[in-house]
Amino acid sequence: MGDNHTSVSVLGLGLMGQALAAAFLRAGHATTVWNRSAGKADALVADGAVLAANPADAVAASGLVVVCVSTYDVVHDVLGPLGDALRGKTVVNLTTGSSEQARQAAVWAEKNGARYLDGAIMITPPGIGAPASVLFYAGEQAVFDTHEPVLRLLGGGTTYLGTDHGKPALFDVSLLGLMWGALNSFLHGVAIVETGGVKAQEFLPWAHMWLDAIKMFTADYAAQIDAGDERFPANDATLATHLGALEHLVEESEALGVDSQLPRYSKALMEGVIAQGHAENSYASVVKAYRRPMAS
Known part of the structure; x- marks a missing residue:
């Protein structure tokens, strides 16, 4: 054939x-x-x-x-x-x-x-x-x-x-969601650095560097999620640490007149999972919020 x-x-x-x-x-x-x-x-x-x-x-x-x-x-x-x-x-x-x-x-x-x-x-x-x-x-x-x-x-x-004939569609929408999430975050970052006179192309190589680092985080998180015990060890940073940094992103966005909806959405997810007792766990624990969506 x-x-x-x-x-x-x-x-x-x-x-x-x-x-x-x-x-x-x-x-x-x-x-x-x-x-x-x-x-x-x-x-x-x-x-x-x-x-x-x-x-x-x-x-x-x-x-x-x-x-x-x-x-x-x-x-x-x-x-x-x-x-x-x-x-x-x-x-x-x-x-x-x-x-x-x-x-x-x-x-x-x-x-x-x-x-x-x-x-x-x-x-x-x-x-x-x-x-x-x-x-x-x-x-x-x-x-x-x-x-x-x-x-x-x-x-x-x-x-x-x-x-399973449905599996390609599951991969398709999930990977597209990853693309849009990354692109939205990149463009949000561009909007922030622009306020300091930084061009998008000047910011670009550092965005690429950070995306490579994120690959390492996701490898650890995927292993934790597949382990299935929901202990989510904080090998890099606790969720509480992530939340503290994210609060700065929200504050900086608002102070600079940049739309803060995207970081506020992430902040709400983190706060909801921390309320379930995961403050000292890794960011992988946020998967719980997506599995069981919380009330807005």
Whole structure:
């Protein structure tokens, strides 16, 4: 299945779908494409793709069917009417959605006789095909193993997460949350140092240095959380120490006229967990606040 004789159909030609199809074409795979707006296929057709007139023709053209559309509802709108035409096909769904939608789609695919992998793309379209680009997949191991050589064309960081079809969605939203949290904190920091005449690019290398240090903290915290005993040893600083420093951030933000909502949110989390008896524990104990959200 990993050679250039493998045919692939790509349904959905937004920017991401176009990038997926282009990666298959570059590797020499016979590639059939379909999109509701046929004009989006023009460049791909010029590069050798075959434009299918409808989803049924696209599915019939290949054993491996990659779907990347706007929502899971659209997935079902496009593939739902095909019924038995899906039997024996492998559907790889790279549409963004929830873990429950992924699991329901897997049940639907099985009822229609299709093999099914659900996935998540952790890169923007220009990064498709790059060695470091990560794509997550879940489903039956044998199905992934069969198609891994072709799927790896989309990113060298192609990773199998197991049989739970919902797992890629869980990784997707959690990693995006990490990204937004880090970006918001970086921009909040920029707003603070700007008041002292510091440019964002002058601050940037120190932000990078500190992000590397944070990696060490998270490694310790992950081990503590997985230990499951909730003792959360303070190997670096106690939660009470963190709270004291954070209070300075809140005060400095307000004194400088910088929005303080972000540090105030963190302060509220810490205070709630300290109230549960974790003042002398590590910052890892704050996970308790996320598991059991406290009243605002």
